[in-house]
Amino acid sequence: xxxxxxxxxxxxxxxxxxxxxxxxxxxxxxxxxxxxxxxxxxxxxxxxxxxxxxxxxxxxxxxxxxxxxxxxxxxxxxxxxxxxxxxxxxxxxxxxxxxxxxxxxxxxxxxxxxxxxxxxxxxxxxxxxxxxxxxxxxxxxxxxxxxxxxxxxxxxxxxxxxxxxxxxxxxxxxxxxxxxxxxxxxxxxxxxxxxxxxxxxxxxxxxxxxxxxxxxxxxxxxxxxxxxxxxxxxxxxxxxxxxxxxxxxxxxxxxxxxxxxxxxxxxxxxxxxxxxxxxxxxxxxxxxxxx
Amino acid sequence: xxxxxxxxxxxxxxxxxxxxxxxxxxxxxxxxxxxxxxxxxxxxxxxxxxxxxxxxxxxxxxxxxxxxxxxxxxxxxxxxxxxxxxxxxxxxxxxxxxxxxxxxxxxxxxxxxxxxxxxxxxxxxxxxxxxxxxxxxxxxxxxxxxxxxxxxxxxxxxxxxxxxxxxxxxxxxxxxxxxxxxxxxxxxxxxxxxxxxxxxxxxxxxxxxxxxxxxxxxxxxxxxxxxxxxxxxxxxxxxxxxxxxxxxxxxxxxxxxxxxxxxxxxxxxxxxxxxxxxxxxxxxxxxxxxxxxxxxxxxxxxxxxxxxxxxxxxxxxxxxxxxxxxxxxxxxxxxxxxxxxxxxxxxxxxxxxxxxxxxxxxxxxxxxxxxxxxx
Amino acid sequence: xxxxxxxxxxxxxxxxxxxxxxxxxxxxxxxxxxxxxxxxxxxxxxxxxxxxxxxxxxxxxxxxxxxxxxxxxxxxxxxxxxxxxxxxxxxxxxxxxxxxxxxxxxxxxxxxxxxxxxxxxxxxxxxxxxxxxxxxxxxxxxxxxxxxxxxxxxxxxxxxxxxxxxxxxxxxxxxxxxxxxxxxxxxxxxxxxxxxxxxxxxxxxxxxxxxxxxxxxxxxxxxxxxxxxxxxxxxxxxxxxxxxxxxxxxxxxxxxxxxxxxxxxxxxxxxxxxxxxxxxxxxxxxxxxxxxx
Numbered sequence: 013x014x015x016x017x018x019x020x021x022x023x024x025x026x027x028x029x030x031x032x033x034x035x036x037x038x039x040x041x042x043x044x045x046x047x048x049x050x051x052x053x054x055x056x057x058x059x060x061x062x063x064x065x066x067x068x069x070x071x072x073x074x075x076x077x078x079x080x081x082x083x084x085x086x087x088x089x090x091x092x093x094x095x096x097x098x099x100x101x102x103x104x105x106x107x108x109x110x111x112x113x114x115x116x117x118x119x120x121x122x123x124x125x126x127x128x129x130x131x132x133x134x135x136x137x138x139x140x141x142x143x144x145x146x147x148x149x150x151x152x153x154x155x156x157x158x159x160x161x162x163x164x165x166x167x168x169x170x171x172x173x174x175x176x177x178x179x180x181x182x183x184x185x186x187x188x189x190x191x192x193x194x195x196x197x198x199x200x201x202x203x204x205x206x207x208x209x210x211x212x213x214x215x216x217x218x219x220x221x222x223x224x225x226x227x228x229x230x231x232x233x234x235x236x237x238x239x240x241x242x243x244x245x246x247x248x249x250x251x252x253x254x255x256x257x258x259x260x261x262x263x264x265x266x267x268x269x270x271x272x273x274x275x276x277x278x279x280x281x282x283x284x285x286x287x288x289x290x291x292x293x294x295x296x297x298x299x300x301x302x303x
Numbered sequence: 304x305x306x307x308x309x310x311x312x313x314x315x316x317x318x319x320x321x322x323x324x325x326x327x328x329x330x331x332x333x334x335x336x337x338x339x340x341x342x343x344x345x346x347x348x349x350x351x352x353x354x355x356x357x358x359x360x361x362x363x364x365x366x367x368x369x370x371x372x373x374x375x376x377x378x379x380x381x382x383x384x385x386x387x388x389x390x391x392x393x394x395x396x397x398x399x400x401x402x403x404x405x406x407x408x409x410x411x412x413x414x415x416x417x418x419x420x421x422x423x424x425x426x427x428x429x430x431x432x433x434x435x436x437x438x439x440x441x442x443x444x445x446x447x448x449x450x451x452x453x454x455x456x457x458x459x460x461x462x463x464x465x466x467x468x469x470x471x472x473x474x475x476x477x478x479x480x481x482x483x484x485x486x487x488x489x490x491x492x493x494x495x496x497x498x499x500x501x502x503x504x505x506x507x508x509x510x511x512x513x514x515x516x517x518x519x520x521x522x523x524x525x526x527x528x529x530x531x532x533x534x535x536x537x538x539x540x541x542x543x544x545x546x547x548x549x550x551x552x553x554x555x556x557x558x559x560x561x562x563x564x565x566x567x568x569x570x571x572x573x574x575x576x577x578x579x580x581x582x583x584x585x586x587x588x589x590x591x592x593x594x595x596x597x598x599x600x601x602x603x604x605x606x607x608x609x610x611x612x613x614x615x616x617x618x619x620x621x622x623x624x625x626x627x628x629x630x631x632x633x634x635x636x637x638x639x640x641x642x643x644x645x646x647x648x649x650x651x652x653x654x655x656x657x658x659x660x661x662x663x664x665x666x667x668x669x670x671x672x673x674x675x676x677x678x
Numbered sequence: 679x680x681x682x683x684x685x686x687x688x689x690x691x692x693x694x695x696x697x698x699x700x701x702x703x704x705x706x707x708x709x710x711x712x713x714x715x716x717x718x719x720x721x722x723x724x725x726x727x728x729x730x731x732x733x734x735x736x737x738x739x740x741x742x743x744x745x746x747x748x749x750x751x752x753x754x755x756x757x758x759x760x761x762x763x764x765x766x767x768x769x770x771x772x773x774x775x776x777x778x779x780x781x782x783x784x785x786x787x788x789x790x791x792x793x794x795x796x797x798x799x800x801x802x803x804x805x806x807x808x809x810x811x812x813x814x815x816x817x818x819x820x821x822x823x824x825x826x827x828x829x830x831x832x833x834x835x836x837x838x839x840x841x842x843x844x845x846x847x848x849x850x851x852x853x854x855x856x857x858x859x860x861x862x863x864x865x866x867x868x869x870x871x872x873x874x875x876x877x878x879x880x881x882x883x884x885x886x887x888x889x890x891x892x893x894x895x896x897x898x899x900x901x902x903x904x905x906x907x908x909x910x911x912x913x914x915x916x917x918x919x920x921x922x923x924x925x926x927x928x929x930x931x932x933x934x935x936x937x938x939x940x941x942x943x944x945x946x947x948x949x950x951x952x953x954x955x956x957x958x959x960x961x962x963x964x965x966x967x968x969x970x971x
Contacts (some may be wrong), residue, residue, distance in 0.1 A: 017511045025505070097956050106710060107955045109767065110904055113897065114951030121941040121948070130340045130556075131504055131528045139539050147514060149541040224504045225532060227340070232893070236771060243768050268508035274471055274500050276508065278779040281772040288769045292761045338940070377940075380793055381889040392681040405791050409885050412796055471782065473792040500782065501791065 017148055018266045024154035024223070026261025027161035028216045030254040032234055033241035034165060035212035037253035039087075040242065042184045042205040045095050046105060048112040049086075051235030052119035053210045057083045058217035058226040059123050065134045065221075072218075079214045087210030090115065091203055116231060124228035133225040134218075153223050160215045165254055168212070172250075177204055240284040246294030255295055259283070328370045329624065331610055332390035333400040334410060334421075336378035341403070341527040343554050348402055348425060348603040349373055351596075354587050355607035364611050366618055371607070372396065378527070380409035387413045387421075397626045398610045400603060401438075403526075404428040404474040411438045418626040422609065424602030427550060428477035432653045436630055439652040441609065442602050445474075448549050448569050449481035451658050451675045456520055456547060456567075457491035466518035466544075467496040468509060468533055470525040478524035478549060494518050499525070504532050510540035518544055526551040531560045538562040552663070553597045563663045569675050570598040572659035573643040581642045595667060605641040612639055684810040688882055690922045691817035695824050695875040697902040697914035699868045702828050704900070705908030706837065707864045708844030712896050713754065713770040716777035717747045717869040719891030721876025723787065726794045726886055735801035736816075736881065743873035751869035755862040774893055781888040793887025800881040813882045820878060824871050829911050831867065840864055901947050905954060921947055 036050045057079040064075025094115065098107050138156060141149035172178035180196040181204065191198050216234075220226060238253075241260050245252025260280050267276040287294060333352055336345035349371075356371045358364075372394050374386035383406035390396050391413060399414065401407045402425035411434035414421040421438050423431055427445035431438065456462050465486050469475035479496055486493045495516040497509050513521060521544050523533055534546060534557065546566040553570055557563050575585040575596065584604050588596040613632045614624050622628050637648040646654050658675040661668040696718055703709040721743035728734040728742045754773050761769070781788050788794065800807040800816065807816050831837050839860045842850040851857050880886050898921070906917020925943045928934060934942065 014511055014515045018508055021507045021511070094952060094956065098959075101956075101959070104959070106708075107959045109710075110900070111952045111955035114901075114948040114955070117897070117948030118945050118952070121944045125938055125941045129338060130342070131532060133532075133535070141540050143541055149511075149514075151539060224506075224536070227504070229502070236775065239768055239771065243765065265508055268512060272498055272783075273503075273509055273512075274498050274783050275779065277500070278776055281775045281779075284768060284772040285776070288761060288765055288772070292765050338938075375940075379889050380791065380885070380887050384883065384885060388685060389682065392685065408792055408795060409887070412884060471785075471790055476785075476792075 013147065015266070015269055018269050019262065020148070020150055020154060022262035022265030023258070024151075024157045024261075025265055026258035027157040028219055028257075029234075029237050029241055029261045030257030031161050031164060031216040032213050033238040033245070033253040033257040034168065034250050035209040036235075036238040037242045037245070037247075037250050038168070038181075038212070039205050039209035041248050041250065042181045043091075043095075043202045045091075045099075045202075046109050046112065047090065047095075047206070047209075048109060048235055048239070049090055049115040049119070050210070050213070050238060051231035051233075052116045053083045053086055053231075054213045054217050054234045055119060055123055055226075055228060055231035056086055057214045058221050058230065059127050059132075059228075061214070061218045062132050062134050062221045062226060063127065066132075076214060076218055079217065080211050083210045083214055084207045086119075087206035088203055091206040096199075096202075116235065120228050120231055127228070129228055131225045131227045132221070134221045136222045139223050151223070153219060157219045157223075160219070161254075164212060164215060165250075168208075168250070171208075177201070181205055237280060240280055242294075243292075244284060244287045244294050246296040249294070249296040252294050252296035327367055329365055329367050329614065330370045330372055330394060330396050331398040331400070331607070332394060332396040333371055333373045334376045334383055334386045334390060334406065335373060335400065335402050337373065337375040338377055340529070341378035343556060344378070344402060344425060344527065344599070345375075347554070347597075347599050348400070350592060351584075351588070351600040351603035352400055352607050354584060354591070355604045355611070357587075358583070359607070359611045365614055369611065376401075376403070376406050378403050378406060380405045383407075383410050384413060386410075391417045391419050397624055397629060398422065400424065400606050402426060404431060404477065405472050407431055407438065408434065408473060411435055414438065414626075418630075420610075420626045420629050422606045424606045425599060426474060428474050429481070430473060430477060432651050436652065437626060439609075439633070439648070441605050441646065441654055442550075442598070443571060443656050443658065444653060445477055445549055446481050447655065448658065449478065449485050452547070452549075452569050452660070453482070453485040453491070454489050455660065455672070455675060457486065457489040460520075460545075462519035462545060463491040464494045464516075464518045465491055465520055465522055466494055466513050466516050467522045467524065468506075468513070469496065469498055469523075470501055470529065471498045472501055474526060474551075475524045478522075482522065499529075499533075501529070503529070506533055506536040507540050509533075510537050510542050513537065513542050514540070520545045520547050522546075523548045523552075527554070528556050530554075531556045531563070534560060534566070535562045550598060553599065553661075553668070555594070555666075558663055558668065559666045564665065566663045567660060567671065568663075569658045569660050571601070571643070572657040572673065572675075573598055573601050575643075577644055578640075580640070581644075584642045597668075601642040605639070605643070605646065608641050609633075609639055681810060684814055686922065686926060688810065688813050688817050688878075690919055691814070691821050692875045692878050692882070693899070693902065693922060694915045694918040695817075695821050695878075696872055696899050697906065697918045698821075698825055698828055698911070699871040699875075700899050701903045701908060701910075701914045702831070702871075703864050703868045704903055705910070705913075706832055706844065707840045707861060709861060709864065710767045711770045711865070711868075712767060712893070712900070713774040713777065714868075714872055714899050715891045715893070715895035716774050717751060717872040718876045718879070718895070719777065719781055719886075719888070720747045720750060721873025722880040722886045722891070723781070723794070723876075724873070725877035726797045726880040727787070729798050729801075729881070730794070730796075735803065736807070736877070737802065739800075739881075740874055740877040743877045744870040747873035747876070748866045748870035751866050752862065755865040760858070771893070774896055778888065778892055781891055789887065791887055791889070793885055794880075795885045797880050797884040797886070799884070800878075807881070813878075817878050817882075820874055824874060825911060825915075827871070832911070836860065836863070898947075901951055905947065905950050 039047045060079040060082050061075045064070045064078045138153040141151035180201045183191050184201050241256030242253045245256030263279050267279040335348050359369045376383035376386050387410040398420045401421045401423045404426035407426050415435040415437045423440045429444050429446040469479050548568045550570045552568040575581050585596050613629050639646050660672040660675045662671045700714045724743040724746045725739035728739040902917035902921050903914045907913025928939050
């Protein structure tokens, strides 16, 4: 049945969106930095994975590792050389946002110049679907995406709950001074947040490269969605971001059931708008009023 | 540096860096997608035009050297207008090669106002016939293609139910309009028409809807890299039906895609062995690109050659080479011996040429029907 | 050559109007709108349709554009201004994307990607603006009027309320200012004036389509304001001139592949945004003005 098919597609898309959104939420939640260059991390990860697979012809694990290294370095670079200096001066939300945006633009164009501006895909058997029920086609990659999403999400939660660094990260968003009292350095924790949050885009980007293809502009697209997912889910909540991402993926996919395909992207923004107007705290966010 | 000084310096550089008017060249322009997702087309078109310029200069067909100035339209209407303004107002060319329906519709008024000829060898919307006297087409427009193709698909192959995926752009809409007329006319039915945004890459939902409509054949009306994406995701998502399209399929991205094997699409019928001119173009193209030439090769070669022949006639008559004079000359003598045979311009600036039907086969095409004619 | 420079000057003037009006909400009111290009577009489409379907002249078309843009901006301002900074950014982003989808898909009105072509020249009772130098004069007049209007507003009590709110909303509210009303009015004014630029653009190019009104454009405008200098009257104009001259200068540099000019231009202003935020968040012009605006 068409609706069921679209729901399954939506779950795959939602897993990808959820992973990216959780990465963004982790960074914003811990460090309060509105890291809109997160989209640039996604672009870098996708392209390096693709390059590793097609140009260098490495095994997929090596390509993934390459992407992780690059993306972590990028996240750390942003934290150390861009955000920290700004926050030392005045750190207005606005200033950070613009700097991140500027970086996004730079990365998008560098990638375009180096790798070309067209669409690229990584060919894999994973993307070929199998008819598992009458008129229900599911590709292995959908299962992979959902599994990966779940593994990383629960892994992250375990990390945050059980390890010292993880606890420190959670404390950082509430009270940086308290963190110092316990012997943890806020700066170091911020770096961990950026590294971890950025690394989370790698599975999402790799899956995207295999299933729908990548292009230099996808960074801003995925950034918008992560932003929307974080708000819909509730700023400050990782669970919310994951749920938000899943919801938006489902909405975008299922929209095609009744609407013409060209309106499906608009659905994401209508959902965002509705939440901002009626429930700015999102599903699970702490209610934060207009300042 | 102080701001006013900086601005002054910038202004000065712009003025002095402008290309001086060299009386020893004859310049024509090209407004083609040299970057972006459709750069593949631009590369082909520009390559073919460059060969024509080479031949014209090697054979000394004109009194001065012919130079082709290429501007990047990125296949978007807005960039096309910016590029056209530069060609018309700064470079002051009398003749511009154009491509893509959307771009052409946007630049035509610019050329029309300035009496500069634009000539299209790639876009196929029937609207391109209505863009004024200064807009010419050397490619048969898609209404001819669909008119000839529909009976083949529906009557000859018996695929009565047609599903359409079309890009939301004047070109895609033109194909939809034509199919809406010709499919029922031949006894078929258009079971679904799904529109996709130009930048879209995600087609699993579309594939699901196509499957639901249970067509006999899926017609794709898009262009560039997106076509390959659509084909691949259709096949990945269980759409097994025959795939058909129009001439835009003739790019490597589509031809080399394994999932595109067997897809059918019409193009102009070009006999590369017909005469010395065509053979020379074919061998030069193969030497430079390592591939077989296709209809676009001929079209953009011919677009330049039409200018050369008109300019030759003007030079002989002692008239300056302006857009106005080129138009008048074309109205005087409308037939040209070009690559592929003889081309005749109709008064509205279009040409009618024979069509052939091709099938995608492992990186290249094979001709399925040498003469695809409407009924 | 002069024709090219003339065209460039008109585009600079039109973008300067957009930058000055964006600065009004961004620099003076601290309202972070990413949807400015959407109002630019609304102004342009409205003006074009009034000119084509109703045979309206420039004044009617522009007034229509301003009304529609102003009204629609109310729809954004009223609900969204209740929430905090980050949320407003997201809401304006959402609005920009929705507007973009509408511009692309509502083909009956906007022509989609094909756009609206053959827009007639700007007509006034008695004469017609048809040549590029005339458009330059018209645009400069509009820019002057807009800048005059903005500076009057900024220096009025309304402007003082805006700045108070920007600096500390809670305090301003405690001092009795109706924060929501003031912010809403700022958004409406800025959007309506952006529509003036839209009208000029439509008449000047005689062709408009969705590609001029995308998120990229909103970001571009933001770059002009930020690089030039927020909260100053001339800062945005400086930013506009610099950013618009950049591709022109780049395209004349020998040795740069034509196909990369667009990328390089974007990289340059992306880097400029980053560096300025680190070293001079007030923008280039802010260094000049002593007490700020």
